[in-house]
Amino acid sequence: MFKKLKINTLLLFVPLTFLMFCFNSPKDDDEKMSTIMMSVQKTLSYLHYSPKPINDAYSQDVYAKYFEMTDPAKRYFLQSDMDEFSKHKTKLDDYLTRGDLVFYKLTIDRLYQRVDEIDKMTQDILAKPINLNEDETLILEPKIKKNPVNSKEQYNEWKKYIKYNILQEIETLNSKEESQKKKKDSVIKYKLQDTIKLNIKTQDEKIKFATDEVRDLLTDSFRRSKKVKKMDWFTRYMNAYTEVFDPHTNYYSPKDKEDFDTNFTGKVIGIGAIIQEKKGFLQLGQLTIGAPAWKSKQLSEGDKILKVKSKPSEEPVNVVGMLSDEAVRLIRGEKGVPVTLTVEKKDKTIKDVTMIREEVVIEDTFARSIIVNASDGKKYGFISLPGFNADFEDAKGRNASDDIKNELIKLKEQKVQGVILDLRNNGGGSLTEVGDIMGLFMNAGPYVQVKDGNGKIQTLKNKTNAPLWTGPLVIMQNELSASASEILAGAMQDYGRALVIGSPQSFGKGTVQTFVDLNRFLNTNDDFGSLKLTIQKFYRITGESTQRKGIVSDIQTNDYFTYAEIGERYDDYALAWDKIPAYSFTKGNYFNAAALEKSSAARMAKNKYYQLLLESAKWKENLDKEETIPLNITKFNDLMTQRKAQIEKFKSLDKFENGLKFALYQSEIDREKSDEVFKKKSENWVKNLTRDLYLQEAVNIVSEMK
Template sequence: MNVIIQFMKRNYKILLVIIALSVGLWSFMPKQGASKDPEKDKLLLELLTFVIEKGHYNPAAIDDTFSKGVYKDYLNALDPSKRFFLQSDIDEFVKYETQLDDQIKNKDLTFFDLTYNRLMQRMEESKSYYKEALATPFDYKKDESFNTDYEKMPFAKSTAELKERWRLQVKLSALSSLVEKQKLQEDLAKDAKKTIEEKLADYRKDSSEEITPEMEKKFREDDAKKKNEKPKTYEQLEKETREATLSSLNDNFSFIKDLDREDWFSIYVNAIASRFDPHTSYFGPSEKEKFDVSMSGKLEGIGARLQKKGDFTEISELISGGPAWRGKQLESGDVILKVAQKDAEPVDVVGMRLDDVVKKIKGPKGTEVRLTVKKQDGTIKVITIVRDEVEIEETYVKSSIVEKDGFKYGVIYLPKFYIDFEDQNSRDAGKDVAQEVERLKAAGVQGIVMDVRDNGGGSLKTVVDIAGLFIDQGPIVQIKSAAGKKEVLYDKDPKVQWDGPLVVMINEFSASASEILAAAIQDYKRGVIIGSKQSYGKGTVQNVIDLNQFVRGSTYGDLGALKTTTQKFYRINGGSTQLEGVKSDIAIPDRYSYLKMGERDIDNAMPWDKIDPADYHIWNKQNNFDLAIAKSRERMAANAQMKLIDENAKWLDERNKENVYSLNIDKFKAEQKALEDKSKKYKSLADYKNSFVFNSLPYEVDATKKDPVLKEKRDRWHESLAKDIYIEEAIHILNDLQSENNKGLTSKVKKDKLVKS
């Protein structure tokens, strides 16, 4: 989530400027009765360029270079897997590559109309390609392959070449399903040889759930039914996979058919908006509604956030407490290949719009969805999830207590910097973290870990409040506006709520507000920053602007909204977190270490720069800060588990670059087997356990006695902490940060305990 500053209080000047300037737009007010889509599109282009040029922090010049960027991004968005357009189409389009800047300024829709109409034509033609390919059995003994590196793949030079590309692509999809079905048959055959007593024993071994008489009866009935089922032949399985692939593609195209011109024009508008910077984007009416819902904090479905990567839909995050999180099978980085409703045939979602994939995955609470996913190691698995409501409570801060060498330490996990701008009396991250610090102090902790891993940001106000808990009064972050005006946000409260040892944990997905917090703690030398080599690197602020406010009497309905970058923030040392992020004092390897996932990997990201530092004073109450860092680095260098994590990260990076799949069934199986065998080497990473026991604070222990769902969530969290090697190192660092006086005190505490016992 981006740092979004609402148009309230200190941003009122920006709003007044934009509203004043919008008067000029009213002369272009559409006439009553006008309802043609092209006229609405022209108005939208005018609004878009006007608002961005007047409100963006550093608007790019709309010139030939800009035009080339829009051209490239737009075509990639229309046909990312290059399975619709021919090279002859591209040859026709390319003459507009440097003309789009002029067309945008003149509200000329020539290029959009040409590409839109051609895409509709090519999509209609492509239906016959996959239907023809799936009409007869595939020869899986034939030695051929398919390369899924669409970025480097050229456009097809002829219809015959395009048809062949479709054939290979659908063959790969069908082949992966066939191998899955064959493996299932083999598993059923092995299972049939086991007695019911052996199966019940296996279930008891793998599950902590007690088998009731009713469950055992159902277990026996299902087992008897399975034993009476005859295994399917190769021919039956091969036919099933082709039929399922055909059905999936038909569904995909039916979704496409439901899209109207407005949907496609939104893609064009977004290609324009995102060239100003990666975080400037247009929300069409439906997307704007979804954004409003997302800002309210309510999440429903399987409890996973998705993102589009080329032709694929990837799991970007699991929501703590949600059904996918509880199931423990789905992971960040998994790519969704197919979606099935309970026992129905799975639908291929490769190439499908993200919104449409979401529609297939979402559903009423209690219903079942099956996801066919490609794991990071290349293996393909089917994961069943029962949909549920994801409680907003899991977006709030939580804390735990752990002991080491007679010391108590607290762990505070903050998933995002939340706030309700409409209700000043509601919960917000700043007030909640302050409360958790007080609770930890009351419990007698002597060090705190602040965990903002995977925290994508949120409210800027709460960052200032939270950083202020750990320092004397002083600057926290500097903000620079489009006009060049600099503002410094201060913690004005001289009270230091926590002055003891502090560690802040970050990773590659810690972004925006998380980076402000980590940067301030690092610049003050107030605590140790540990985690990934560097954080995400998003140092910009966005405002969401309702476009309807600029046009009076429009008959076009909702015009949507624009999220645009209006400010840039800087560390108190003067450097920006943009691109560079925050570099950890102690860099720890993780599985994403070598993958391109940060702001620095986006071609049109805003640059890093520097301004004058603010006036601040280094924290001088931590004497052994450098010693603790040195000791941690020594531990990391000697840790075999860390070395295995780094090796796994390098292997995943290599796997990410391998895009050629054999379409020979024997070779395909051998490739999958090799991947599974290789991934077994890294299985111990998931089985790792540290030496610590984590517990809830007293108030929460009482709450869990009355709330079994909360108890399950906290038990699961504590279980994950007990398997977290990074938390383990954070606690070691806190221990190293203890002063000699405290260590002497600990020895005395231990001696007193011995005397009393």
């Protein structure tokens, strides 16, 4: 959840004026990083909603956070490294204030050194026979793990880690073999594709194949780590400072900010292709339907990218071995400007493909809807909203409220009897979109209270008195529904306009962020990145914060996330829950929530698939909490056999179908006929909906609402 900076002009005016033009243009990366540090410190201290004292206690928190982010599994740094680093434990606050890079350069130079040493170390390990019969154990839980005492211990720990990965690869091969043998028609296909092609016949051959796979994975991993520039590692270092203030205050480098904007607006200027790294090469992944790469008819998923010519006037750049994010920035560019990719096709032919960059829309970002034909013979509308997207720069750009409006118009034309709005996994977005979406379902009224760091409270109101849909409304949420999702669900719940069903409580993100460009403080035209800064907290019209507590569902259903530590309440640095005075509002009487909850509880208690799913979720959560795993191949296989026996019990969940029938709009059906790829995407979406147990219950509930 964040606001565009211009929305908060009055809030930020005085501090920004104080900070303006404090630094001159840096001469090199060291000066640039130093300048960013001092600028971040002042921004945090003056503009954060709840600024922390920049002192020794803060320094120790930052220290712990940094190593949690840099070496979480304690595989890279030796204990002697940590002993050396610990001398700086209470000095990081001073380093931030004066832009001192001594600690950062010490740790990052040591990390490069250790990566290089461990790369050679793993090559040595993999060059020798791997004994999987030794009775060893790998510690999985970092909290009970210690840094290696010396290089010998580190060697042994990496040897264990490699064994674990080899055992996992062998298990993957065994699982494939078992799965294929169960399919009579696929046995021959399996033998042709895997046994003959890969020449895997014996256990020793499986071990060799798995070892080669692990070697390739590690080689790729170390190669990428070595290519990461110090300025990119620096982003992680700065986020150790910012995230101790709160988990949603983050430093964004210029390219990170570009990626954020792309995800938020749902569009990018480029060719419309996923770029993937595989064994030192960049390959084309999925092509976006209708985008330049797809329209060229010359590119295919799996093509290797050899060179990129970003502009007609420039020479092609060799991208072999380049990190994918660097290549992506060569491919992206100005709309209407040609870009040329030199690719190696699967038949080994080399081809130059020139495309004109276009604005590519990422459809998965936007709302979509479908007709649900239920067993009662009635039609209901289902709307999926992945995020509260908005385009602040383009008045004609897409936003969530307009998309929802368009979907509601289509659903009304189909004469649906009720609407289900799916906010599951929706992490939020634009605060202003919440009020506009609310106005599609009910008359004008306040929907959220916002408090700034000075204690000033502002109430945001929907001013529209022309709702588009006034019939039954159900909102679905889960533990990953956050921020704007929680404001909308909370407001609709407070007014009694919608019944909220799903996880016992949502994520619990009750803070508002804005982007502050660090350049505005500097006497330079260089781009120093941005700080996404928490500047406000929001509260329901009842006065309760959604921070940490989230939205409690009217009808509670557990899922796979329920038993995991997901949510703001599990973060040590999340802001606290509190309460302010309620704002006057009138609650409607749209349905009998108690009766609906009772009816749903009775259904779910009898639903054998739901009960089995809960058992599966608890079992998986217990697996995630296991602290060690055996590395002896016999013991490992025995453990996998036990797990497979347990998984077999849950296999029926894979075959579950909710019995609902879905219908796409006629316009989309027509599009399907002319576009097989789009048809496949739609089929996959519908297939997932038919297996959605929670959607089945949502339809049951909306059908009972009067």
